[in-house]
Amino acid sequence: MSRKTFQRLSLDVRRRSLMEATLTCVARHGLHGASVRRITEEAGVTVGLVRHYFGSKDDMIRNAYAYLVGQLTAQASESARATEGTPEAKLASFLRANMTKPNMDEETVSLWATFIGRVRHDPGFAEIHRDGYREFLNVLEILIEPVLIQHGCPYSVTICRNHAIALNGLIDGLWMEGALNSGLYAQDILPDLITGAAERLLDLPAGALSAPDIALQSTQHPTQQSKPS
C-alpha cells in the first residue's frame, strides 16, 4: 500500500486550485454541503492542505468568495474597456455583458447568492461584499458620466451616483432572476430589455444605447469628447 504520489505546486497555483474547488463545491452542494473533504477531493488533494494554505475552512471560503467577486467585477469592467467607440457603446457593452454568458451564469448566481446570505453575520464577508459593490458602482459611474454629459442631461456627482445605484440595482435584479431562468420568459430578451430600460433610466433618447451598430459608428463619429490634437 503506497502513498499517493503528488506534485509540489507553487503557493499561488495551489491556493487558486483550492479556491476554485471550493467555489465548485459551494455552487453544487451549498455552504452546508461543501465539506473540507469534498472540496479537497475536488481539488485532487488531501484534507491537510486546507490547514496548510488557509488557517481553517472558514478562511478558505472567505478567500474563495473574494476571489469570485474579484473575477466578476474584473470580467464586467473588461468587457466595457475592450469595447472601443462612443461612451454609449461602452455602456451598452457593459450592460449586455451582464445579461449574457459567461457573466450571466446560473452557477455563478447561485454562488453569489449563497455568499450574500452570509454577509450579514460574517464581518469578513461583509467587507468583501462592500468592496465589490463599491468597485461596481465606481465602474458604472465612470461609464455613465460621459454619456450624460454628451446628451446634455442634467449632471452632478449626486445625479451620477444615484443613476449608478439604480442601474446597479437593475443589473443585479435582472442578472439574478434571469440567470435562475424560472422559465417565465426567454433569457435572450434580456440584453435588449436592459439597454432599453437603461436608456429610459438615464433619460436618453430612445435608441441611444440600443442602436444595433453604435460600436461601428463610434470611431469616426464627431460626438466624441473633442480632442484638439
Add this chain to the structure above:
Amino acid sequence: MSRKTFQRLSLDVRRRSLMEATLTCVARHGLHGASVRRITEEAGVTVGLVRHYFGSKDDMIRNAYAYLVGQLTAQASESARATEGTPEAKLASFLRANMTKPNMDEETVSLWATFIGRVRHDPGFAEIHRDGYREFLNVLEILIEPVLIQHGCPYSVTICRNHAIALNGLIDGLWMEGALNSGLYAQDILPDLITGAAERLLDLPAGALSAPDIALQSTQHPTQQSKPS
C-alpha cells in the same frame, strides 16, 4: 430527573412555530449552521418533532422557504391594495413599501439570498421560487397597466410584461443591496430613488409617482378611470 413539561399544540401552530424557528436559525447561522438541534431549541421543543411534523430536516426547510416567500409577496401586495387612490399612488406605494421596513429588512434579505442559492440544485426550491416570482410579476403588471393607459403610453401585453420584468429587477436589486446596507449611501434615499427611477423606466412625466401627496389628491382627482355612476 423529571421530563420536560410540554403542551400539545395544534398541527398548524406547531408547524408554523417550527418553520419560523427554522427561518430564524437559517438567517442567523446560514443553512449549514441551522441544525435540527438548534432549530428545535429555538422553537422550544425537542428534535423528535421534526420527524413527526415534517418527514425530514430538508422537508422542513423547504416548507419554511415557501412560508417566507408567501409572506413576502403577501406583504408587498397588501401594501399596494391598502393604498386608496390613483393607480400612480398604488404603484408608488408598492415601490416604496419594498424600500422600507418591514419589507426591506436585512435579515429577510439574508434569508432570501441563502435560499436563492439552493434554487439551482434543489427542484423543490426551484418550484417555490418560480411560483413566487410569477406572483410578483403578476402583481407588478396589474399595477403598471392602468398607469400606462392613463398616461397614454404605448401599451401592449408585451410592453407591460417587459416593464414588469425590468421594474422587478430594479426592485430586487435595490432591495438586496439596500438592505445589506454596505454603508456606501444612506438607506433612506431609496424610496425617492426608486420612484424617480420607475417614472423614467415607464416613461411617465417627472413627478408622476414622486409627488408628495398623490395619495391625497386621489379620491376626487378627475384623472381616474371614468366611472359613470
Add this chain to the structure above:
DNA sequence: ATTGAAATTATTCAATTGTATAACAGTGTG
C-alpha cells in the same frame, strides 16, 4: 549524489450531524 526544508499525505480525535426508536405524558372521550 546528498541534504534539508516544507509541501503533501495519512491518520486520529472529539464534536456535531440527521435520523430512528422507545418511553412518556398531555388531552379529549367514554
Add this chain to the structure above:
DNA sequence: CACACTGTTATACAATTGAATAATTTCAAT
C-alpha cells in the same frame, strides 16, 4: 375517572464534520 390516542420527550446510533498531529515525499540547493 379510566381509557386510549398521539403529541412529545428522551436516548441511541452511525455517519460526517473540522481540526490537529505525525509520517512521508518531493524538489531545489549544494
